[in-house]
Amino acid sequence: MWVSRAFSLRQAAEREGTAADMGMTTIGGKNASVMTRGEQRELEIFAPGGLVWQPLAGDTVLVVKGGVGCQEQCVVAAETAGFAPKDMAPGELFLYSTGGASIYLRGDGSIDIKGPVSLEGDLRVRGDVTMTGNTTLTGSVAINGQLTVNGEPYRPCRC
Numbered sequence: 001m002w003v004s005r006a007f008s009l010r011q012a013a014e015r016e017g018t019a020a021d022m023g024m025t026t027i028g029g030k031n032a033s034v035m036t037r038g039e040q041r042e043l044e045i046f047a048p049g050g051l052v053w054q055p056l057a058g059d060t061v062l063v064v065k066g067g068v069g070c071q072e073q074c075v076v077a078a079e080t081a082g083f084a085p086k087d088m089a090p091g092e093l094f095l096y097s098t099g100g101a102s103i104y105l106r107g108d109g110s111i112d113i114k115g116p117v118s119l120e121g122d123l124r125v126r127g128d129v130t131m132t133g134n135t136t137l138t139g140s141v142a143i144n145g146q147l148t149v150n151g152e153p154y155r156p157c158r159c
Helices: 002-016
Strands: 020-027 031-035 039-045 060-066 072-078 093-096 102-105 111-114
Touching (some): 020 039, 031 060
Parallel strands (some): 039 072
Antiparallel strands (some): 020 060, 060 072, 093 102
16 A cells, blocks of 8 residues: 555656756767756757757756656757857857857857868859968869959969
8 A cells, every 4th residue: 555655656746847857968969868866868859940969978958858747858958058159149149069160140140150161062152252371272263353463453474
């Protein structure tokens, strides 16, 4: 009798428990394990549409509970405030990786990209382009308009 009572009290406590918990990932990746009140293994990871994310071991994450009796759980977010750029303003977005690459969408409309950039497909630029550092172009280059070198209009040698 006392066993069934203890069991029903535990079930009631689980039903009345929180719908979300903060925890620390013990195993990162696409099926993370998270320590909340106990370790929950192989939790699915959810993120906003169009964004793929996998937590690292040691990340503080938000675990959401659902389903019958809150038995189903998933990781939906990680605590990232410590990675925010200094003086980041409300409404701005900062996307970063552990390798140091980042994309910062600023409130003034500018975009800062940090890290090597690879582009597949066409690149079309409207407006001015300023490049600093070494530049290598491979393939043909078509210039429609004037070419200026060191502030002087370029005139090819017609030797």
